[in-house]
Amino acid sequence: MLFNKLPDDIFAPLSGQNRQVYQSVLLELADLFFDEDLIDPFIAKDLVRSTIENAVVKLGVRRWVAESEEEAELPTSSADYTNRIYRRLVQTGWLEEEQKIYRTYVLLSPSVSYLLRNLVSIARLEKRSYGGTVLNVLSSLESAINDPVGRGITLSEAADTAAEFSAHLTDMMLGLRELKISLAESHNPQEIVRGFFDRFVEHILVSDYKTLKTKNNPFRFRRQILSLLRDLQFDTLKVEMLTEHYQMQYEIESETAEAMVHQHINRIIRIFESVDQRLAIIDDFRYQLEKRVADTVRYMDKTTPGMAARLSRVIAKLAEKDGREIPPVQSLDQYGFISPSSIRSPVRRRVETAPRVITQQQIDPKVLYMRQLFKEWKARREVKVDRIEAYLDRHFLNGENLVSASEFTIDSIEDYICFSYVRHLNSLGKKARKTAERYQIEFDEEYVRVADMVECRGFKIHRNNA
Template sequence: MTTTSSTTTPSLFSVVPAGIFGPLASPNREHYWSLLCRLFEEFFGPDAPVPPSHGFPRREITAAFERYLLTDDPWEDEDGQAPDASLNTRANAIHERFRLAGWLRQERIGAREMVSMPPAVTQLLSTLVEFSEHGPTFLSAKMRSIELQLQQVSEGRADGGTLDEAADQARRLLVSLSSMSLQVRDLMPELSKAETTAQFARQWFERYVSQLFIGDYAELHRADHPLARRSSILAMVQQLEAGPRRQELSAWYAEHAGNGDPARAQARLARSLSRLRELERIDEYLARLDEDIRQANRRALAFLDYRLRAPDRLDVLLRRACRGVLTASEDALRLPVAAGPLMDESRLRAPHRRPQPIPRSANATTPPTPEQLARLALLRRMKRARLVNAEDMARYVGRHLGDGDGIDSRELAIASIEDLRAYQTLLTLALRSHRVGGLRREDPLGRLLRGFRVELLDDGDHDNDYLRGPRFQIRRVASTARNTA
């Protein structure tokens, strides 16, 4: 079945008011943001008491603005002077600005004017506050949460809502990893503007290590880290895609998210499973992040080495020398040269003449004999027959796998030295993948796995005409491009 993903851009301003970002784009955006956060914390946020269904009286909101301005009034006009309007007038002006922008909604109930915050605006403000408070990413907790949710869905103890939540967490995790590299690259030019070595070192450890690093980055390469169990997550995704739970999930999506339309339900289910399969690319993001962090470390060490080796207060010394030159007498500024013309021809250096090259005779060479050429060609063919690259492995696996999703090692044929070497490599991959933590990211054999993976089976050894070893199975790995084609 072919699934299609929606490529239309979601409409933002059909959900929130069109002028919602007006106060946050004004010269006083920092002050407006501070007032919105305090308003959210006291009246409309999750930590505030449950607001009345009809809202708060307008006077209560404006009184809160007056209280904020009375305790902390950072507003300044274009001339740097404090506003000369009264406190009540300024509070009402701020309320009107928020109302016109859409942050607040005012309704008349009887003779009273009641103020509330629309639900979509409340959700947007909660997201902005959460984004501004975002700290280091902890991959361990996120991967463990995704795995537990998928286990509940696979065992039938959860429905499609839990599957959607796991898919959204997987998408946010990959977005966080991809943005982490950009933050590391953008931080170095900013840190290089530090005026002193102490300031650079303090900003380096406070901002680079504490704020931008992955919280459990030092544990990513350990065998017991949940990131090493992503193969089990992908296995559960494949089980949900091809197992009996797919029909139950499709029925749930048709009832709760597809308005009874089976096609929409299948598309929604395929989207969630596709987002979860993207966890297979997490190694690419981690490899790029490792490289960016290594470059940032090299630049930081070079900067610190330059600062520590450079003369202390070099700018002060240069400034002092310039002042001394400007105030010195004419005799003190004379050049320390001998008497006579300064630019005389006899004082110039003689032109550099390149010596004549030494004539060289070619070394005598003896052409190889036909026997030597034949032995060299045979040696090259022997080495090439025993070398297995990604193209050879893809050709061998594709010849046996065909259009199927998997094949057992007993069905693999060995008709040449090339086939034997490919079989040996597959057996080695199966044994290394079975170790605790799976196949290492730095394992050179991992580059041969293109579009498939090798799983070791625990039901005894297999004996063919050449080798005896444990049984293994080759499974095709579905790519995102195939599911969205």
């Protein structure tokens, strides 16, 4: 547990009356020990002491409380402060000394180093980015699915990132609750506004919170993540390959590795399925905070000078009547602060439109039947060259090369359309050019009646043998 990994007095410097000094010193030491360019974790003692002295000078320590009975005299210089702080950090386990030949080096144990990194992250509490976290989970998941043999371990990284993201959402909700309570207890408008911007906007609010309300919000990949995970759950081959990769990486048994794979998959699914509900809670807290601050700003400049004196005089006049008779209000201008118009109704929160199922409108079968009949009737009236050719070939079946107008038959609406355009093949343009070249028409001066339906000018059609 915790006490088996950390020294017993590790938190003593941060719990005493000099904790502000030790906090500043530890933050400076964190920049020294966690430097990205640092190759050797063993740092010279002189460099550590100079870093502590710089922190003392920067902080400008003026007050120091004795931490033991042996410290009768208070420090008189920055060097004295540095010596006491350094000895205290070594005694409580924050720093460890190691002798190498003639020089003394200072280092951090692994557990203390991890503790210091987390304390620094709490102290600085930088804003998070939802978009980067979601994309990190998606890319790790895609790598594990596309190459389960070589990159299957990225599924574990995706689960850890999702768990860290879930913990950050919880911390954000708790931070908003704490801020709401502190603002509710404050009666100073300036403190309310300052606390809102210093604590909410600068520390709690997510850096890309506004993008959550746009079409390019980072959670647009959530559906893709859930789809990939659900497909992976039922892909026995890839699950087996991931199990083998887990077994090789963690050096565990096959059953344990398979259980770990399913545990990581289910963890990511649970987290991303509950995102909407958790964001709704966060948005509710945010709305309450912003409403209180907006009301505070709205009424900060509406206090009338001398209002307290006016209230005192009104109460004194009411007291003269022994509380039994209240003078009628003749004008709201004089006592406007008690008028109904001065009571401001709260702004209603915008309610999200509930989703509804869109059903396809059912069309009357009779209407569909009439549409079909109309399409068929329109198709029968359509002029097509192939129909005209078939109509002409039907009348030249006996090998004859000449057919007169009276010999044509009209048995249907299609025949009527074809007969109407037989006399005008050239008017059909390019699409009927080949057909027009195969036939030659000669008109007469007499009118004939065809199939007891059409009366037209007589003609004869010759079919060219070529």
